Amino acid sequence: MPRAFELAAARPWLMLPDALDSLMAIADRQGDPEALEARLGRPLDNARAVTLRDGVAVIPVAGPIMRYANLFTRISGATSTQELATDLQAALDDPKVRAIVLNVDSPGGEATGINELADMIHAARGRKPIKAYVGGTGASAAYWIASAADEVVVDDTALLGSIGVVVEVAIRKEADGIKRYTITSSNAPNKRPDLDTEQGRAEIAKSIDALAEVFVAKVARNLAVKPEDVPAMGDFGGLKVGADAVAAGLAHRLGSLESLIAELASPAANPRKSSMTIVRTTAELQAAIAAGTDPKTVQIAAAEPLDLDAIKAEAGASAAKAERERITGIHALAAKGFEKEIAAAIEEGRSVEATALSLFKAAQDRGIGLAGIKADATGTTGAQPPKSTGPDTADAWSRTMKKIGG
Structure with a gap:
């Protein structure tokens, strides 16, 4: 049996039957991967390309889907989940990308790697809008991927569904008299089940059913429906077309790729833009x-405009208060014979302390001591000078004496 065919036949596939037949035919055509490459003569350019249109990254999910980029992807124009994951992460990380469209046209592919990619897409919901557009076929593995997006938009003629798993095994008669024997350890009879028997086929079916359960459960999560409803939604492994797929709940709405890109590129669809x-x-x-x-x-933020009138009013009120406190403090220093000095201090705007100092010096010139000035200020009735609430008038005489060293 050709080695390339063996590699393909040994894997479970989430793929349309006709597409799987074509894939197997390619694998069987020349025998070995090396022979296939020699037949090609030169490496084929990978047709995959992510395009950025008005802030919308369009990621193609085309052809058969494999886990890794390999010879099959090169020959059949397939897509690998490895490349898709890299493209998706790049689009999520790029600040120029505001939204992502998965442009799906695939019959499905290898089961391995699909769940991881779909989980990655589902986990990225909310970071940026992620839409899946199916213009041709979104079947099996391709539908699993598409269902993980925020929304599935389909063309009128798109085919969706094929929710299930298949393994195709070909048994060939030995040629040229060569007979092959497979011997397994006694503890592991199911390692190589005999597919010619019902029991052997049942063992393979158990694994396929288990994988299908995961497929159905993840589609149910992605679409926010009950797992038991998914098989009927997908016509039990069948396909739904366009509007029927929308009616069945496999897709959210009809549309075109261009209209979807235009919708996502508009400012209203991208609040981050504004x-x-x-x-x-x-x-x-x-x-x-x-x-x-x-x-x-x-x-x-722009600087708030200054309210000059309010500032002036506040400054005026503060100045008036300070002036009242100054005059009150000076009056507290008043004494007989010093009326002119008091009036001059008020008129000239002297502080309370400056006034006290000038009164002290004037008293010294007249041979009057500090005690005499204070006695004259209190008067014969013993009334104390009026007290000021301002900090400049509290015990003006004491502060003045400290300044002049008295």
Whole structure:
């Protein structure tokens, strides 16, 4: 049996029967992978390419789907889940990409790797809009991938479904008198079940059913439906066309690729384009960056206009209060014979302490001591000078004496 065919036949597939037959035919055509490559003569360019259109990354999911990029992907124009995962992560990380479209046209493919990719797509919901568009076929593994997107949009003629798993085993008669024997350990009879028997085929079916249960459960999660409803939605492994797929719940709506891209590229579909984070202080800016905010969406708040009238009014009120406190404090220093000095201090805007100092010096010139001035200020009735609430008038005489060293 050709080695390439053996490699293909040994794997479970989530794929349409006709497409699987074609794949097996390719694997069987020349015998070995090396022979196939020699027949090609040169490596084929990988047709996969992610395009960015108005901020929308379009990722093709075309042809048979394999786990890794290999000879099969090159020959059949297939897609690998390895490449799809890389493309998806790049689109998610690129700040120029605002939305992602998975452009699906595939009959399905190898079961291995599909679940991981679909989980990756499902987990990325909410980071950026992720839509799946099916313009041709979205069957089996391809539908599993598409269902993980935020929304599935399909063309009127698109084919969706084929929810199930298949393993195709070909048994060939030995040629040229060569007979092959397979011997397994006694503890593992099911390692090589005899497919000529019902029991052997039943063992293979157990694995296939287990894989199908995972397939159905994940599609149910992606579509937010009950697992028991999924087989009927997909016509028990069959295919639904366009509007019927929407009616069955396999897709969300009809549409075209171009209209979907235009919709996602519009500002209304991408609030990130117009949504800005306003910061007013350096602390707010640092907090926004630390929280993961895109620096391109950070906007420094415009300075608030000054209310000059309010500022003037506040300043005027403060000045009036200070003036009242100053005059009250000076009056507290008043004494007989110093009326002119008191009036001059008020008129010239001297502080309470400056007035006390000038009164002290004037008293010295007249041979009057500090005690005499204070006695004259209190008067014969013993009444104390009026007290001021301002800090400049509290015990003006004491502060003045400290300044002049008295």
